[in-house]
Every structure is written in structure tokens, then in C-alpha cells.
Amino acid sequence: MKTILSLAWKSLMNRKGSVILTLLAVALSVALFLGVDKARTGAREGFDNTISGTELIVGAPTGSVNLLLYSVFRMGNATAEISWPTYQKIAHRDDVAWAVPISLGDSHRGFRVMGTTTDYFDHYKYGRNKDLVIAKGRRFEDLFDAVIGADVAKELGYDISSPMVLSHGLGKASLGSGHDNRPFRVVGILAPTGTPVDRTVHVSLEAITAIHVGWETGAKNPLADTITEEMIRSFDLTPKSVTAIFIGLKQKGTILTTRRAINTNPGEPLMAIMPSQALAELWSVTDVAERALLAVSIFVIAVGIVSILTSILSSLNERRREMSILRAVGARPGHIFALLVLEAGLVGFLGALLGIALIHVILAIAGPIITAKYGISLTGTGLSVTDIYTLLAVTLAALLAGAIPAWMAFRRSLADGLSVRL
Amino acid sequence: MTDPVISIEELRFSWPSGGEVLNIERFDLNAGERLFLRGPSGSGKSTLLGLIAGVLEPGAGHVNVLGMDLAKLPSARRDRIRADHLGVIFQMFNLVPYLSVVGNVTLPLKFSPTRRKAISGDTDEEARRLLARLGLTDAALLDRRVSDLSVGQQQRVAAARALIGGPEIVIADEPTSALDADARDRFIELLSEEAARTGAALLFVSHDASLARLFDRAVDLREINTARAEA
Numbered sequence: 184m185k186t187i188l189s190l191a192w193k194s195l196m197n198r199k200g201s202v203i204l205t206l207l208a209v210a211l212s213v214a215l216f217l218g219v220d221k222a223r224t225g226a227r228e229g230f231d232n233t234i235s236g237t238e239l240i241v242g243a244p245t246g247s248v249n250l251l252l253y254s255v256f257r258m259g260n261a262t263a264e265i266s267w268p269t270y271q272k273i274a275h276r277d278d279v280a281w282a283v284p285i286s287l288g289d290s291h292r293g294f295r296v297m298g299t300t301t302d303y304f305d306h307y308k309y310g311r312n313k314d315l316v317i318a319k320g321r322r323f324e325d326l327f328d329a330v331i332g333a334d335v336a337k338e339l340g341y342d343i344s345s346p347m348v349l350s351h352g353l354g355k356a357s358l359g360s361g362h363d364n365r366p367f368r369v370v371g372i373l374a375p376t377g378t379p380v381d382r383t384v385h386v387s388l389e390a391i392t393a394i395h396v397g398w399e400t401g402a403k404n405p406l407a408d409t410i411t412e413e414m415i416r417s418f419d420l421t422p423k424s425v426t427a428i429f430i431g432l433k434q435k436g437t438i439l440t441t442r443r444a445i446n447t448n449p450g451e452p453l454m455a456i457m458p459s460q461a462l463a464e465l466w467s468v469t470d471v472a473e474r475a476l477l478a479v480s481i482f483v484i485a486v487g488i489v490s491i492l493t494s495i496l497s498s499l500n501e502r503r504r505e506m507s508i509l510r511a512v513g514a515r516p517g518h519i520f521a522l523l524v525l526e527a528g529l530v531g532f533l534g535a536l537l538g539i540a541l542i543h544v545i546l547a548i549a550g551p552i553i554t555a556k557y558g559i560s561l562t563g564t565g566l567s568v569t570d571i572y573t574l575l576a577v578t579l580a581a582l583l584a585g586a587i588p589a590w591m592a593f594r595r596s597l598a599d600g601l602s603v604r605l
Numbered sequence: 606m607t608d609p610v611i612s613i614e615e616l617r618f619s620w621p622s623g624g625e626v627l628n629i630e631r632f633d634l635n636a637g638e639r640l641f642l643r644g645p646s647g648s649g650k651s652t653l654l655g656l657i658a659g660v661l662e663p664g665a666g667h668v669n670v671l672g673m674d675l676a677k678l679p680s681a682r683r684d685r686i687r688a689d690h691l692g693v694i695f696q697m698f699n700l701v702p703y704l705s706v707v708g709n710v711t712l713p714l715k716f717s718p719t720r721r722k723a724i725s726g727d728t729d730e731e732a733r734r735l736l737a738r739l740g741l742t743d744a745a746l747l748d749r750r751v752s753d754l755s756v757g758q759q760q761r762v763a764a765a766r767a768l769i770g771g772p773e774i775v776i777a778d779e780p781t782s783a784l785d786a787d788a789r790d791r792f793i794e795l796l797s798e799e800a801a802r803t804g805a806a807l808l809f810v811s812h813d814a815s816l817a818r819l820f821d822r823a824v825d826l827r828e829i830n831t832a833r834a835e836a
Binding site: 512514 | 658660680681684685687688689693695698699700701702703704708712713715716717766
């Protein structure tokens with residue numbers, strides 16, 4: 184077998200050009216398949232790791248996926264808010280252990296600004312119940328204090344005491360519409376989490392109110408610039424509304440009744456969702472598309488295998504002579520069969536190996552870009568059992584495909600004997 | 606006198622498609638003998654060599670190689686006998702294109718432990734020694750791709766391959782038909798010398814009767830084959 188393997192290898196090396204093309208076809212198809220698979224599982228894990236410990240999220244009525252996306256993942260915007268009295272009512276419910284309000288809608292140089300209370304740092308958890316850690320500095324205390332995520336600090340080059348100007352709206356550079364006279368100061372920097380928290384600027388709820396003084400109508404009041412910091416501090420900055428509320432319950436068992444109670448709240452209509460259930464709903468939507476993509480990529484792998492078959496079949500006629508030489512020096516028909524099967528298997532194996540290497544290089548490059556854009560780090564994209572199974576499956580499929588030309592050569596070598604009429 | 610290395614009795618062979626190709630009452634090749642078998646194309650000589658090599662099965666009769674009747678042996682056994690005891694030289698395109706010159710020469714050893722064991726030292730050394738005896742000494746030449754060698758050089762490589770490991774029988778099917786007269790005589794001379802040295806019997810098949818003078822004995826296939834040749 185060692186002899187045949189070495190012959191197969193040398194034969195492939197002799198046809199480098201076409202073999203490399205076939206190898207590439209297999210490698211690209213395998214990379215596509217694993218890419219789809221890894222992006223899918225990586226994104227799921229990334230999303231699933233973003234929030235934990237929060238039993239319910241309450242917002243204005245909307246789709247549950249939508250509420251989850253804007254409140255936790257900072258994707259999209261809230262269409263309506265919850266009034267402050269309603270927040271207080273919910274926070275004081277008997278079954279609620281804690282309720283953290285968040286207020287979204289502003290940005291700082293492309294990073295979302297979130298108003299909340301310091302309770303957020305105690306109750307927001309990610310991954311497997313991991314706490315947010317302030318790597319440097321402290322929580323916000325003063326009206327114009329800001330605690331920034333790790334990516335915000337890194338990308339904007341901010342450190343403790345860096346001044347920052349928050350702008351209204353979500354534009355990357357909100358020229359002219361900036362809240363220029365509301366200078367904030369970085370007082371804390373969070374340790375990296377691999378979640379959208381890294382790309383968030385955290386301030387107090389009062390600060391959100393403060394930056395909107397003079398903007399009550401939604402557009403800038405001509406007098407807004409004349410309002411000084413001192414004047415703002417003297418205002419009543421109790422927020423009028425919040426975007427969403429993160430809730431922890433005293434007893435997990437009450438989750439369904441609490442949710443029902445909130446959903447049927449008399450007065451202001453509300454919506455409470457369970458993060459994991461909303462995520463499952465999201466995945467059930469994307470699942471169809473993912474499966475379709477996977478199916479397509481499996482077909483692409485099949486095309487890669489067929490290209491191995493094609494390249495061997497097309498070489499078979501010109502190799503008839505070679506086969507009868509091998510027969511003459513003592514090769515059995517089984518050796519001829521094994522030679523062609525091994526050639527196909529080698530191309531399949533090496534192609535799949537190359538494909539695996541390729542997708543890991545691509546993910547190593549693309550991963551940080553995705554994280555930078557969405558704050559979600561793709562996790563579990565390292566070498567996985569799926570990679571190994573794919574390698575084995577592709578090699579096996581190539582060996583099986585190789586059996587077709589091998590069988591033809593086998594039959595032919597019996598019929599040809601030693602003499603080939605060329 | 607020792608037993609013949611090849612002994613054919615009452616051999617009959619037909620292709621499935623029709624007419625009888627071979628009907629040979631008796632044909633022997635003695636140990637160490639250099640025999641010229643003359644036959645024009647279409648006389649069934651390739652078929653005869655296929656039967657001796659054990660890749661074809663006779664319809665009737667016996668093909669004894671070294672006392673073993675191939676007709677009674679399973680094909681795997683016949684393959685084994687061919688690997689161990691037979692060296693074959695074709696008319697042309699004798700070499701595996703993706704192997705080196707030395708790799709081509711040592712190829713039979715990979716399929717025959719018996720022939721491998723017959724060489725005491727390094728097999729590549731033995732291949733180079735054989736090639737040198739056949740006039741291929743240039744080291745640069747041995748590194749070339751086999752397809753870059755001249756036909757004459759290729760045939761010598763094929764001869765070295767047939768001889769390596771000392772098989773008892775070397776059969777050559779028109780090995781000189783692509784060579785010019787000088788190269789042809791020189792090739793036969795070298796092949797004969799080396800066969801004599803290793804003690805191999807040489808069965809040399811050609812349509813060219815003028816070569817008969819270079820051999821111990823000559824047989825005309827048309828005289829021993831009584832099958833009615835069909836067009």
C-alpha cells in the first residue's frame with residue numbers, strides 16, 4: 184500500500200497544474216461550507232453570550248425580536264418609550280427583585296450612548312453570569328460622568344478624564360446638531376466583554392435628560408446654546424421616559440405570571456420578553472435561510488468532488504499505457520484500482536485540509552471586522568469537530584468518487600493485458 | 606539438461622469476438638537460452654506474450670512457467686509469478702512518466718519481495734550499476750524526466766528494469782523497432798550480455814528476420830502456430 188500511495192503521490196505531482204486547480208475547487212467549496220457553518224454557530228453563541236441573569240426585558244409594544252435587538256444589541260431603534268411613572272410602578276412590583284431602566288437614542292462618534300442607573304453595573308450580566316468589570320476608574324457619579332466600553336476607549340483613544348461631546352441622534356459625525364455645550368468626561372473604562380457593551384457609552388439617566396435640554400421639540404431650540412452647565416444642573420432632570428427596562432425577579436418561578444401581568448398592564452401598553460425566548464424566535468427566523476445556505480454549500484462540495492472525478496476520468500485514456508506498464512512489472516489489477524482511488528482520496532483530503540486552513544485565515548481576518556461593526560464576537564470559530572468530520576467526509580466522498588475511474592481502469596487493465604493498442 | 610523455463614503444450618486461444626488466434630502444439634524456452642521468436646504483426650505474438658505473462662488465460666492447454674501451469678492458477682498467483690520471475694520490455698513508451706529513471710528501474714522490486722531480496726545492497730545503487738552496464742552512465746541524464754530521454758535511452762532503462770533483481774525470464778516485444786540499425790544491434794548486444802550475466806532466459810520477439818543471427822536459436826511463430834489466421 185505504501186508503494187501505491189507513493190505512486191499516487193508522484194502521479195499527482197506529475198500533473199500539478201490540473202491537480203492544483205482541482206484542489207482549489209475542493210478547498211473553496213469546503214471553505215464555503217465551513218464558513219457558513221461557523222458564521223452561523225459563531226453568531227448564535229455570540230448573541231447567546233450577550234445577556235444573562237436578566238429574566239425579562241420590558242419595552243413599548245413591538246416585535247419581541249425587535250425589542251431584544253435594540254435594547255440589548257443596540258441594533259435598530261425603539262419606536263416608542265415607557266413613561267417614568269410606569270417604570271416606577273414596575274420597579275416597585277412585589278415580584279420584581281431589581282429593575283434597571285435604560286435610555287437609548289444618542290450617540291458619540293458612532294458609538295451608542297446609553298443612559299441608565301449604576302444598578303446596571305450590578306445586574307447586567309453576560310456569558311455565563313459574568314459581571315461587568317470596571318477595568319479602570321469608577322462608575323458614573325456626577326451628571327457629566329461617562330463610563331465607556333473597552334472598544335470605545337481603544338478606538339477613540341480615550342482614557343480616564345478624556346472629555347467627550349455627546350451628540351443627539353445616531354450619526355457618526357453629527358455636525359451642527361451636536362450637544363456642544365454638554366461636555367462629558369470619561370470616569371471609567373469597562374473591561375472587554377465581547378458584547379455590544381464594549382461599544383457603548385454609559386451615562387446616568389439624568390445626563391440623557393440634560394443633553395436634551397433645549398431639544399424638547401425634537402429640533403434644536405435657538406436658545407439651547409445659551410443654556411449653561413450651571414443652569415442645567417439646577418433643572419429637575421428626572422427622566423420623562425425610558426427606552427426599556429431590564430428586570431430580575433425575586434423568584435424565577437413567577438416569570439410567566441409576571442410577564443402576563445406586565446403585558447396586560449392597565450394604562451400604558453407594555454411588552455415583556457424573555458431574552459432567551461426572543462433569541463430562539465430570532466434563530467427560528469434565520470434558521471430557514473441558514474439551512475438553505477448549508478444545503479447550497481453542500482452541493483458546492485459535491486461539485487468539488489465531481490471535479491476530482493472529471494480530472495481523473497479525463498486523464499484515464501492517456502494513462503492506459505502507464506497502467507499496462509504497472510501490470511507488466513507485477514501490479515495486480517487491485518493495485519491499479521487502489522492507485523486511482525488513492526489519487527482521488529489524496530486530492531479530496533488535501534483539498535479539504537486547504538479549505539479548512541483557508542476558512543480559518545478568513546475568519547481570523549473577518550472576525551475582528553464583524554466584532555467592530557456589531558459588537559458581537561464570533562465565538563467557537565477555532566478548529567472544531569465539524570472541521571474534522573468535514574475533512575473525513577470529503578476524503579471519503581473523494582475515495583468513493585475515485586472508485587468510478589478506478590473500476591474502469593480495473594476492467595480495462597484486465598482486458599488490455601500487456602499490450603495496449605494505441 | 607534442465608527443465609525449460611517456459612513450456613507450452615497444446616495451447617489454444619481465441620478472443621471472445623471470434624476466430625482462433627493461437628494453436629501451438631509445443632513451444633519451449635530453455636533456462637539461460639536466448640531465443641528469437643519471429644512473427645509479423647497480427648501473427649498473435651502479443652497474445653502469446655500475454656499468455657506467458659499470465660495476464661491472459663488460455664482456452665485450452667498448458668502454459669508452464671518455471672514448472673508452474675499458469676492455466677491452473679488463480680490470477681493473483683499468476684500476477685505474483687510475473688512480478689517475481691518475469692521482466693518485460695515493450696516496443697516503446699516503456700516508462701512510467703512520473704517516476705525518475707532510477708525509480709522506473711526499481712519499480713519491479715516494489716511489487717516483488719523476491720526480486721528485492723535478490724539484491725544485497727542498496728536498490729538505487731543496483732539500478733545505477735545496471736544502467737551503467739547498459740551504457741547510461743551520465744549522472745545528469747539520470748536526473749532528467751524520462752520523457753526527455755531519447756527512445757534508445759528509454760529502451761535501455763526498460764531493459765535495466767526487466768533485468769533488475771535477476772528474474773529467470775526476460776521477454777521483449779519488438780523492443781528495437783523504433784531504433785536505427787546501429788542502435789538496434791548495440792541494444793540487443795547489451796541486453797544479451799546482461800541477460801547472460803544474470804542467467805536470464807531471453808525471449809525476443811520481432812518481425813525483423815535479420816535479427817535472428819544475434820540469437821542462440823530462432824523460431825518462426827507462423828510455423829508453430831497452426832491456428833487459421835483470420836483477417
